[in-house]
Each structure stands twice: as C-alpha cells, then as structure tokens.
Amino acid sequence: MGHWLQRNILEPGKLPLLLALSAFVLTFVITRTVTRLIRAGKGPFGNVEAGGLHIHHVVPGVVLTVAGGFGALAGRQGPGSGLFAVVFGVGAGLVLDEFALILHLADVYWTEQGRQSVEVVVVTAALVALVLAGFVPFGVDNLSQDELQDRGTVIVTVGVNFLLSLLALSKGKARTAIFGVIVPVVALVGAVRLARPGSPWARRFYRRRPHTRARAGLRAYRHDRRWTAPSRRLQDWIGGKPDPQPARLPGRRP
Numbered sequence: 001m002g003h004w005l006q007r008n009i010l011e012p013g014k015l016p017l018l019l020a021l022s023a024f025v026l027t028f029v030i031t032r033t034v035t036r037l038i039r040a041g042k043g044p045f046g047n048v049e050a051g052g053l054h055i056h057h058v059v060p061g062v063v064l065t066v067a068g069g070f071g072a073l074a075g076r077q078g079p080g081s082g083l084f085a086v087v088f089g090v091g092a093g094l095v096l097d098e099f100a101l102i103l104h105l106a107d108v109y110w111t112e113q114g115r116q117s118v119e120v121v122v123v124t125a126a127l128v129a130l131v132l133a134g135f136v137p138f139g140v141d142n143l144s145q146d147e148l149q150d151r152g153t154v155i156v157t158v159g160v161n162f163l164l165s166l167l168a169l170s171k172g173k174a175r176t177a178i179f180g181v182i183v184p185v186v187a188l189v190g191a192v193r194l195a196r197p198g199s200p201w202a203r204r205f206y207r208r209r210p211h212t213r214a215r216a217g218l219r220a221y222r223h224d225r226r227w228t229a230p231s232r233r234l235q236d237w238i239g240g241k242p243d244p245q246p247a248r249l250p251g252r253r254p
Contacts, residue, residue, distance in 0.1 A: 014132055016072070016085035021128045023089030028121050031057060031097050036240045039110065056101060061094025096121050110243045115232075118239035123178060130182045138162060139184035167191040172199030196220050 009018055037043040068088025075081050100108050100116040108114045138161040140154065161184040168190030169177035180187020194216040195201035206213040236242075 008134070009132070016081045017128065017132060019082050020068075020085040020089035020092075021125065021132065023086045024093045024128075025125055027090045027093030028097055031094060032239055035109070039240070056098055056107075057094045058098040058101065061091045061098070064088070064091025065095055067091070092124075093121075096124060110240070112242050114242055115235050115239070118235045122238070123175065127178070127182060130179075135182045137181050161187060164188050164191045167201075170195075170199065171201045172196030194219055 009015055034043075034045050038045050064087050068084045068086075068091055071084035072081060072088060075084060095102075097117055098109065099120045100114045103116060104113055109117075138158040140157060161180070164184065164187035165177045165180040168180055168187050171190065171193070172195055173190040173193075176186055176190035180190060194212070195206065197213070197217045197220055202213065202216060206216060
C-alpha cells in the first residue's frame with residue numbers, strides 16, 4: 001500500500017487531489033447523515049436559522065469552495081496546498097449536496113428533483129477517482145512519450161475524442177459523454193449506439209426513418225425498465241428517500 005501511494009499519488013503530485021476527494025466524499029456522507037437525522041427528528045441536530053431566515057449549507061459551502069480554490073491557486077506545493085485542498089473538498093461537498101436547490105431555485109432537497117444532487121455527487125466523485133487512477137481527459141494518457149512530443153498526434157487524439165463525446169451528448173447520453181471525456185472508449189460506445197428518443201440526433205436523423213425511430217424507442221424503454229428501479233434504490237440508500245408527492249385532484253393545476 002505504501003509503495004502504491006508513493007508511486008501513484010505522492011510522486012505525481014496528486015496528494016492534494018486525493019485529500020480534496022476524501023474531504024468531498026466524507027463531507028457529503030456526514031451532511032446527508034445529519035440531514036436525515038434532522039428529518040427523522042432524532043439526535044441533537046437542528047436547522048440553522050438567523051433571524052428567522054433558514055440558512056442552507058450551500059452558503060458556507062460556497063465560502064469554503066472560494067477560499068480553498070483561491071488559496072490553492074495562490075499557494076505553492078507543501079502543507080498549505082493539502083490544507084486548501086481539504087477546505088475546497090469540504091466546500092464542494094456542501095455545495096453539490098444542494099445542487100438541486102441551486103438548479104431549481106427552490107427547496108427541493110427531499111423531493112424527486114432532489115435526486116439530482118445525489119447523482120451529481122456520485123458522478124463528480126467517480127470522475128475525480130478516475131483522474132487519480134491515472135486517466136487524463138480525451139485519452140492523452142494512452143499516448144507514448146514520443147507521441148506526446150508530436151503536437152499533431154496530440155491534437156488529433158484530443159479532437160477525435162472530443163467529437164465522440166459531443167456525438168454521445170447529442171444522442172441524449174449525458175453521463176456517457178461526461179465519462180467519455182476521461183475514458184474515450186466510453187464515448188465511442190455512446191457515439192455508435194442508437195440515440196435516445198427526443199435527443200437532438202434523433203429529432204434530426206430519425207424523423208424520416210420510422211424503423212430506426214422505433215428501435216431507438218424500444219431500446220430506451222428496455223434500458224429504463226431495467227436500470228431505473230435499481231438506480232433509484234441506490235440513490236435512496238445514499239441520499240435518503242424523497243418525500244411522497246401529494247396527490248393532485250382532477251382538473252387542479254399544480
């Protein structure tokens with residue numbers, strides 16, 4: 001373990017990134033634990049209020065993220081960089097835990113929309129972990145030293161992988177495109193497979209191809225039927241189950 005840490009983390013200078021990721025994940029876990037206890041009415045915790053104003057933890061999160069980010073940019077390698085990395089990780093964990101609130105500009109923490117916070121946190125942690133494992137965006141890590149010295153090879157590699165990720169995104173596969181930036185083969189898979197119904201690619205190229213449009217719809221239906229329920233159970237286990245939505249009366253607008 002010590003040899004792996006020295007060779008893969010310390011020598012490449014990735015210790016601040018490891019500290020930031022650890023602080024990010026730990027902060028999210030602690031925050032979700034506390035909010036779930038508050039929701040259940042257990043423990044000594046309570047909502048923070050100032051003069052009747054409820055203060056979401058995204059507020060100190062923004063402060064810590066800014067302080068950690070600027071501190072890391074202004075500092076040099078050493079103990080200070082590790083400290084600022086931890087501060088940044090804590091702040092990012094607090095901010096992204098309430099990502100859905102920022103996106104919707106409403107308190108949707110315990111609603112269906114609040115699942116977006118959990119998904120963003122998981123995706124962010126996975127991407128940073130891939131970078132720690134040695135992956136470099138757009139597949140540059142797959143090039144040899146001689147190829148890296150050839151600017152033309154690097155430009156073509158980055159350009160091709162960028163286009164593959166963009167193509168996967170146009171087919172309605174956002175997560176595939178995001179992970180494809182780090183692992184190019186993922187983007188390639190997303191680029192060659194059928195687009196999801198309603199995606200820009202499907203609207204543009206499947207409009208006069210009913211057979212292809214039907215295949216794409218069937219594939220999306222089978223994928224969602226297989227993975228939606230397990231994904232929701234995992235999100236509920238990580239972030240807590242959302243509140244049930246109130247039933248609406250017929251003819252009554254939400």
